[in-house]
Amino acid sequence: MVERGSPLLVLTALHLSGMWLLPLYFWRTRRLERRARGRPGCLKAFRWISRRSVLLMTWWADLPSAQGWLQDEGHRAYLRHAGAGRHVKGWVELYQPLPVSLHLGARGAPALEEAAP
Incomplete structure (x- = not known):
């Protein structure tokens, strides 16, 4: 359940079978x-690149x-292209x-036993 008016994080992730695809997806992720x-x-918006993973994290107002x-044609084409090859897995x-007060390590955060539903 998504609360109305709260920010959302959309994580677009790619896992590459090898490093040889990294330059191609680096530039595509930068454009995205x-x-x-x-x-x-x-x-x-923030992108994170490692040896075989490319992440694009975007925060949205609502x-x-x-x-x-998610319905944007550029975003869909990016995932469609990633899914077309057998060397890339995208999701x-x-x-x-969570509210800041519930993040682990935050001052006054509940114990794990209390936080579990």
Whole structure:
């Protein structure tokens, strides 16, 4: 359940079978990050690259703007291209961050036993 008016994190992830694909997906992810920053409702965009993984994390002001990003033609083409090859596995996840007071390590955060439903 997504609370109305709370920010959302959309994680777009690629796992590459080898490092030889990394330059190609680095530049494609950079273009996608710039495209996300230009959309209304985007609060922040950040890409993270490792040897065989490429992550694009985008924070959105609300659910409609996050859904708009998921339906964006550039975003869909990025995932479609990644899924077309057998050397790349791509997926998308949508998260609603916890309130700051519930993050582990935060001052006054409940114990794990108390936080579990």
